[in-house]
Amino acid sequence: MSISTHNTVDNICFQIAQLDAIGQQKVFERIEKLKIEKMEPEKNGSAFRISDLRGVGAEIWQDEDVNEYIRKERDSWD
Numbered sequence: 001m002s003i004s005t006h007n008t009v010d011n012i013c014f015q016i017a018q019l020d021a022i023g024q025q026k027v028f029e030r031i032e033k034l035k036i037e038k039m040e041p042e043k044n045g046s047a048f049r050i051s052d053l054r055g056v057g058a059e060i061w062q063d064e065d066v067n068e069y070i071r072k073e074r075d076s077w078d
Helices: 003-018 021-038 066-077
Strands: none
């Protein structure tokens, strides 16, 4: 990594650190999306493994109680 690139990365990291938690999460999600888009296709022809998506969207469920959610869903079947 060149000095210029290193300084740019440091500057970006500094700016990210200034964001609130929601802003940081949005940046991380965009970086993850870029990472997935840049991945080379596997030998089997798929662009990525489904396991590469682990954790994407996790913030949506972070305050959700799993057991309560399942109970509500099951109750709605009746």
